[in-house]
Amino acid sequence: MKFEIVWIQFLELVWIAVHTVLTYAYGALPSSVDSISCFRQGSICYSSVMKSLSDDNTISTTNIGSFMEVLQLRCLDINGHVVASLFRVLHTILKFLKHSDSELKSDFICLSINHILMVHWGSYYQLNVREFVNLGKDGASGLNNDSAQLGYLSSSLLQLLCSLVEQSDLEDINGQDMYAKLVDVVRKLATILQEQQDAPESLSQYLKHKILMIMVRLRPYIQKDCSYVVCWLKLLRQHFQDLLHGPILQHIARPENCLEGSPFFLSTVGMGETHYKSTQHLQRQAIYLFLSCCIGLAYTGNNVALQCSCKRDDRILGHRVQDCSDHCDCFGLSEISRWFQRCFIDTIFGSESSTDIVLCFLQLYMEEDDMLFSILLQLLDAPLISLKIDSLEIKCSELIGGKLFSSIFDPVHIFHLLLLLLHYDHLVFVDYLISKDVGVHCAQYLLRCLRLVNQCWHSFIDDSIYKAKIEKLNFKRQKTFNEANNISGSSIESPKLDSACDKKSKNKHQLFLNAKACLLSLKRTIEDLHKKGLFPYNPKPLLKSLARFEELCEQD
Template structure:
């Protein structure tokens, strides 16, 4: 049951008195920005903020019950219009609806966030989060509080009226503040000379992120309202907010010694990082569900290119901040991916974005992740040194590479495998001719674009390689090894690669003599062969697969992957039993590629000779048979273990579909 209005006013007046009495004197002592603090002033202000925060958190349930009893006994409750309480607002800014208290509290704390002290900003942010927690039971008041925080953010971009006016138009009148009230709040900020800087905006984004975390953990019904409001405000933020330093401004600031460009660039990067952190949390898949939620998330798709443009000014700055921004942008793109795959024009846009800002990650060799040294004895000092070297590689770079390649392949395959069945809509501009092919429509153009992207990427990464049976397997192994460092991404990319064979068919249907790189990609990443290699990398340990299946994070994706693999194996049984069919296909495609090349390496000629004289064929046949036998033993063991766990009631979900697929696999093995 919602508290009575009198109780709401009492809570607001109490907050207003506490914050104004404790913090306003510190704010009025330093009226003009930048607000510098001596060490002693900083210490005193931190003590005051700590006391304010403890006081708000200390309003216990007994105190609330006492206030409830006072309301029931008709005892007078002081409000903003009474003589006892004063909001300490500037003259002429005394609304009588309780909103004045809220505006006063938020404006004072926003002013405290303007002090040049990271400790003070952090403590003031904690107070705002505590205020959110104490107001959350008053739905409409709490939403007004969130709107005021966003109003302060918009104040920096000078676009408050447009952003907040459209909020009032697009939301229910019950949960939004009137434009008059917002204007009144902005007047308070101006009259108190509160200049909202990038650092203040960063702090406010972190406050909103902390509030969202609280809503998530408390499972509050207001979570959806918070997400909708936040998405709307982010959507209405102008581009200048994301990357405020344009070329002309940079030149002027470098010439003017009063400004520190490095600091400006750093603050701009921190601001972008804070916004991206909030965006990632807003895009958690478990938050908004259903059609309305999807429509809300789709609105954010066009924001990412604006934010990504800020990477340009961060390139020569702090490496850790640059890496963080790239990681967060890739994470936002990954979480937006399900909401953009119906419009190939947006996919094309994101592919261009990946090429522009993440090309170094896309074209970094994957083969460096092979942790196999054939010429080293096990346990030798040389091997140990090499292992240490591999371990000391930049793990953050590998993580970013996994994300970038996953997105690139997902988008490219989605475009390439456009089946003209109406699932993809497109509004992108098309050229009259692409790669020598006359295209008949936008969907054909996008298919060619996706195929071209894959072909270009694969040839740039492996242009100088000759794809004999060993090198093609090494490429696939190194690719899997790259993703095995992160289980969740491993099964996501494996599921995506189930569409790889369709690329080969698509190129054949176009009668294309180009796109050899895409054909090689499609064949090397054949799902049946990848299944063999995955089991090989797991050392055929069926218990590792069991751990994947019962994992809370990847269990569903692993089960989905195994089901699709087993279904594909039953449809392509001979290819699974005799893996040399896969290797022969690679040889044929590479021969076509080599014939179009001007320079055929001697290494390739030597390899071909060995393969043709019979010794290579015999070796591959033995390896192929061993792959099948080891996979057979592993999957038999997996079936028995899952059956035992099911009988004991220890399997976390119904494994019957998986057991049926494993039983079918066993039948095929027995049939020979």
């Protein structure tokens, strides 16, 4: 803290080194030291220290100028490892600042993001692709030796960027605006996935993981402008379609075996378990982000419409938003409708029921607790899809996939099936609630579910209401499906979404009775832990909701 100005100057020198190397690699040298001043002008946020540094002409013209001259002389053998190593230096500094909770962290984040926004992407791509080509020309042995270094530049930048956009860092308005500006950077970085299609599988998986993680972390900062959300959906369609449309219904989850062993183990025949796990992890990320964007476009909180720069400019972030001329929410609805048709309806002909669909979907997320509760919280808003479709003047047949998604992923029914997957073991919920990683999200989910159960009590105690709603929608879908086939002269049997539900349930109230026993046991356990001072936070809001649930059970 005592030498803060010198420390900021050092960071500036590191970033100037990055820009200088990239400029040199592109075939041209900076014309003058004065061009470096643009790195500080127009920044979104400044501290007093950064401003004083910017005003110090001696530092700008002498120290930085001498540094660049030396650097240019040394840049005789430019390669991606030079810039990648500098990115790793910056990432190491940021990790130290976060670990020590330093006040300099905000300055570091602001300065680094501003410089990332000013990267010359033409030179970056040239340096990155050149490294890839050179490694490929070395032959099989050279490629094997250097395969771990392939994409080192992009991996290092993505690692740094991912740490810069952690949601807990900058929560003020300036910080949110700065994060939103990174949407265009992510779009440009995503093109790397196409350029390195021949890269080793482990590198490709890592790049996808980091890009998806950055998109997930930026999601809260871009939700006010639906054009950014549409951009996210387009990126998912272009670069992650294999994950979005990958098989989910690989096996039907059964109550008697769903928790035995790893869910990955059931489908690892003929493929490496490690590869399968990483693919499933990416699939969880991609589907969560996709549903978050689609449901977010359908939700306009407090009756206030989202900002839409599409209406002001038909060129958003370098691409045309052709599907969004009137309402971005229509784009989101059509995307989720097509996704559900392709992943579920078009592949289910025969025995699978709507319950099987939800069970398999939940089991996909059971292996990662944090992702599980993230998707569960998101699916609580699934009914918004149906409400939005009803409010638009669009034929239901065009968005029947969205209507079925909204109904099949009914939050009350999902809550029942989650309890079933956990074998109605209330101690599992206790472990979730006291977990440092997922405790807050689990508590949020339980509070919202209990509030919803109180509002939809009859649906909670009688599962036949849920099945009737699905059957009604499926009849409409079947009618539309048959009409289309009659026109084409073909005939295919429509999927029987609930053919297995009646066979499985011996008593329509059995789900309710099991859920009741689990939740009342959870209430007693939390009360006991709270009285002994063993619960890590104040559980009174949750106990109040559980008490209301108990009252309704007694009345029923």
